[in-house]
Amino acid sequence: MRAKVIAAALATALAFSMAACAEDTSTPSSDASAGAGGSGTIKSGLKVAFLPKQVNNPYFDTSDNKGGKVAVEEFKGVYSETGPSETSPSAQVSYINTLSQQGTNVIAVSANDKDAICGALNEARQAGAKVVTYDSDTKPECRDLFINQATSEGIAKVQIKLISDAIGSDGGEIAILSATANATNQNAWIEMMKTELAKPEYSKLKLVDTVYGDDDDQKSFQEAQGLLAKHPNLKGIISPTTVGIAAAGRYLSGSSYKGKVQLTGLGTPNQMKAYVKDGTVKAFALWNPADLGYLAAYAGAALASGIIKGKEGDKFTAGKLGEFTVGKDSTVLLGDPYTFKADNIDQFNF
């Protein structure tokens, strides 16, 4: 009897977890009405879909729903956002397939794996969609354009500069709290940070560990905790991911390390405001994700309208952000990272 109760409990638990794991679709809040117009030769009525690494993530909520959507409304297209609830490449493939079947004109995607979604993206392109990657790229042959939020070099430089400034001239041990172990952009930045650390002006900083919080709040929190337990002389943590830096900030601000162990990285102002105000974090960096999504939407629309082909040297206008030129490897650069600190953080709300 007892075995049966356990078995029944297991069955129910599995049913629940299956439900929780079921890949889901986000509502496309299609709103083609409003718009400022003035988008020149961009076709109206383009179906533009955003496929973030993960839905319900504040970063992508800002880039998609506060950036991409605004742009799509400006050029009178049909906006939608859809995507998996966990950062899984195979789940993203399923959504790409769906978008391709729905006859989407522009797919703006942030890749969970640079290879795994390639086949699906190419099938979508054969079906007529233009593919723009933003935030995290795929292999260049699988997309038409990559909207780069900032160069790896720029991002690495600003984070090393910030941690060095925060720790002071004595230097010491530092560690990195990253996203998933396979995250394309984080890994590129970490490599560049290592190059940057090799420079003579940072000779007193020593990178002792890199850990992965999987862009999961609790895992990141535990990893931050683990870093301090493992490295008693740690002077600073760099977390090049918004989930990681917020979790590490929460841990540090509630611990005796507050103000003693420095924290910087890439974060959003709303998540970090409290930790900047209470002295846990002196400064951190990021681009404006809303601008990133906005640019991605305009770039995709320019491709789908035949204004550009995605070749190096192509020029297009992205609404309020002005004119952009396509660079090497079909990449468009948003700009330099922005540093947020106590005296400017209140101006931002995302």
Added chain:
Amino acid sequence: MNILRKLGSWDVVVLVALALVVIVGEATIKGVGTPVFWRFVTLEVIPIAIIALPLTLIVITGEIDLSVASVMGLTCSVMGSLWAHGVTSLPLLIALCLLLGAVLGAFNGLFVTVFGLPSLAVTIGTLALYRGLAYVVLGDKAVSNYPVSWTSNAISPIPGLTIPWFVIIVGVLAVLFAVVLHATPIGRGLYAMGNNAEAARFAGVAVARTKFWLFVATGAMSSLAGVFWTFRFASARADNANGLELAVVAAVLLGGVSIFGGRGGLLGVIGAVVLLSTLRNALQLASVPPNTLTIVTGTLLIASVVGPNVVGMARERLRRRRPA
């Protein structure tokens, strides 16, 4: 009523549900039922079906194997690592992977049959253990530089159709497993040990040995699914197929196999695998919001898993009352 039950009424329920989803979906949602739709559904179904076949047999004997997705992950990692270290013969790679899967399955089987430990506990343990080993093998790397001919051939369609050719392999395997389960003494033995292992043993069924080989078969089939997964996504990663065991177990249970053992069949399970994928893809095409989709899938599973048990319990209670 009796005839209906003997036909396997739950199989019929699942197949009717599948037909309904397809008919209603085609009528109301643009894109459902098109050749491309079936291609995407089949691609999703293949790895789940490959594992669901042996797992059905295991659950019928009253055991379970939750380590299947971790076996896939470890297989993918080892295959990626072998490829990266210069093993470039495709048949050799596949053979090594299947062997690895069989060994991993044998490890499960050993603990369950020789040491007599509950399979639930053993395979929850190996779920974590095998996934951990996958990270040890491949770490944070992804191996993705396989020849395009391998990766595109794995999912290339049957000439003239959109459905991938790999479905033929799954079909042959399904027939094989169905014959073993439904038309041989071995199959009857599986039901017997699921209903009452003690009685089956007295009746001369080699309970431990059969279960051991079932775990070996599940391991090998999981690694086959892992090989397909790696080529389909052109990427071997330690976290490949993470969490897929839930999809497989859910399909087996929705297919009418009793978690207590002794009841169920392969027709229902295959129907359930296709039903779940079709429903999810159709709802996704209909742009159903995430929360609603989760609720629909969850409700369906709970109803199908708990429903038959509640009915069974009620029936038993009535039967007990009547003679008294």
